[in-house]
Amino acid sequence: MADEVVRQDGIGSPDQLERLWTPYRLAYIRGESKPSSSESHECPFCRIPKLDDEAGLVVHRGETCYVVLNLYPYASGHVMVCPYRHVPEYVDTTDEEAVEMAELTKKAVTAIRQVSQPEGFNIGMNQGVAGGAGIAAHLHQHVVPRWVGDQNFMPIIGGTKTFPQLLADTRRLLADAWK
Ligand SMILES: [Zn+2]
Numbered sequence: 001m002a003d004e005v006v007r008q009d010g011i012g013s014p015d016q017l018e019r020l021w022t023p024y025r026l027a028y029i030r031g032e033s034k035p036s037s038s039e040s041h042e043c044p045f046c047r048i049p050k051l052d053d054e055a056g057l058v059v060h061r062g063e064t065c066y067v068v069l070n071l072y073p074y075a076s077g078h079v080m081v082c083p084y085r086h087v088p089e090y091v092d093t094t095d096e097e098a099v100e101m102a103e104l105t106k107k108a109v110t111a112i113r114q115v116s117q118p119e120g121f122n123i124g125m126n127q128g129v130a131g132g133a134g135i136a137a138h139l140h141q142h143v144v145p146r147w148v149g150d151q152n153f154m155p156i157i158g159g160t161k162t163f164p165q166l167l168a169d170t171r172r173l174l175a176d177a178w179k
Pocket of ligand 1: 045046
């Protein structure tokens with residue numbers, strides 16, 4: 001069972017770090033929803049809302065924006081808040097989208113606090129490739145829970161990040177906490 005390959009669809013920007021998954025139990029992750037390679041130009045932030053919550057790691061769906069777990073999290077519970085519309089920059093949002101992005105960001109912090117009691121947060125948007133956006137064409141706001149000392153030696157020493165929960169478990173915990 002430990003050698004079984006699991007595949008999770010989702011959104012994120014790969015980096016050079018390996019992820020060391022340390023689940024307390026083996027979670028079941030569905031692999032049938034992986035993107036078809038012929039659709040490489042399709043925007044993942046536009047594609048994910050068409051999947052069901054579990055397959056796309058969607059935590060919450062609002063009227064104009066939704067909340068999704070990052071497939072390559074900086075920390076366990078790292079989510080992104082983004083409009084459904086394919087717009088690249090914050091200034092491109094409608095008033096309704098900007099208000100709901102703010103509301104969902106606040107609710108994400110509350111839900112993450114309830115689930116994992118982080119000691120701090122990083123919240124923000126990377127605008128454009130120069131600003132560090134992995135998927136610059138579609139606006140998204142990161143909400144990253146932080147703990148004192150959380151990144152202090154594993155990523156540096158081993159090129160490895162550790163996560164106590166699999167993404168599917170994290171998504172379920174956050175979705176439940178949202179209600
Ligand atoms: Zn898009």
